Amino acid sequence: MKYTPHKGVVIDDNYKILYFTMKTFIIAAVSADGFIAKDSNHPAFWTSKEDKKRFVELTRQAGIVIMGSQTYKTLPRALKERTNIVYSRTHQTLEGALVTQDDPHTLLAKLEAQGATEAAICGGSQIYSMFLKAQVVQKIYLTIEPLLFGKGISLFNEACNIHLELKSSETTPTGTLLLEYNVRYTGAPEVKHLP
Numbered sequence: 637m638k639y640t641p642h643k644g645v646v647i648d649d650n651y652k653i654l655y656f657t658m659k660t661f662i663i664a665a666v667s668a669d670g671f672i673a674k675d676s677n678h679p680a681f682w683t684s685k686e687d688k689k690r691f692v693e694l695t696r697q698a699g700i701v702i703m704g705s706q707t708y709k710t711l712p713r714a715l716k717e718r719t720n721i722v723y724s725r726t727h728q729t730l731e732g733a734l735v736t737q738d739d740p741h742t743l744l745a746k747l748e749a750q751g752a753t754e755a756a757i758c759g760g761s762q763i764y765s766m767f768l769k770a771q772v773v774q775k776i777y778l779t780i781e782p783l784l785f786g787k788g789i790s791l792f793n794e795a796c797n798i799h800l801e802l803k804s805s806e807t808t809p810t811g812t813l814l815l816e817y818n819v820r821y822t823g824a825p826e827v828k829h830l831p
């Protein structure tokens with residue numbers, strides 16, 4: 637049997653989620669050696685103007701930005717005109733944000749039940765990894781900036797083996813690469829997305 641506990645979510649007899657209609661994407665910028673930051677306190681202001689423009693456009697379109705508390709702390713304030721959802725185990729409240737500890741499936745189901753259709757996963761490494769592992773990410777918008785950090789925080793903090801399909805790529809005059817990938821969770825389709 638299939639049930640629809642919330643609009644846009646279909647579960648089976650074992651409460652396993654079969655379908656989401658919610659669209660979820662990761663958006664990130666990395667150095668050419670694969671780091672999103674030098675350390676947890678490093679704000680993401682080092683990226684190109686083209687990356688910042690794409691970030692603002694896509695996250696405003698989504699309307700919901702989801703991030704970890706370390707990333708939120710690097711921002712001067714909440715991202716305006718977007719619902720800021722912040723993962724934290726230690727903070728009950730954070731100014732300008734809704735604090736959560738929900739697993740990705742539960743959070744997305746709740747958001748979908750409230751009428752949301754799209755959510756942007758905005759990092760950092762811990763939150764990117766948690767959503768990728770939960771198999772709820774459909775797209776990755778990745779910017780590769782032409783600089784090296786040598787060491788730092790990797791895009792993901794756990795091993796994974798996930799195939800990506802390159803949908804589009806653009807190179808800016810200053811050598812930034814703007815990539816768009818579809819995520820292929822081959823072999824383990826626990827959560828399917830409706831087209």
Ligand SMILES: NC(=O)c1ccc[n+]([C@@H]2O[C@H](COP(=O)([O-])OP(=O)(O)OC[C@H]3O[C@@H](n4cnc5c(N)ncnc54)[C@H](OP(=O)(O)O)[C@@H]3O)[C@@H](O)[C@H]2O)c1
Nearest residue numbers: 664665673676678704705706707724725726759760761762
């Ligand atoms: N280049 C880019 O595109 C980009 C994008 C985003 C971020 N960044 C950078 O990445 C760095 C931060 O990344 P990060 O990986 O260190 O930290 P993070 O993912 O931003 O946040 C980690 C925090 O999230 C909370 N958390 C993690 N898992 C949780 C769970 N299951 N339930 C509830 N809360 C949970 C914890 O908060 P508490 O400690 O409060 O409990 C944890 O300390 C910053 O330097 C930032 O600027 C770069």
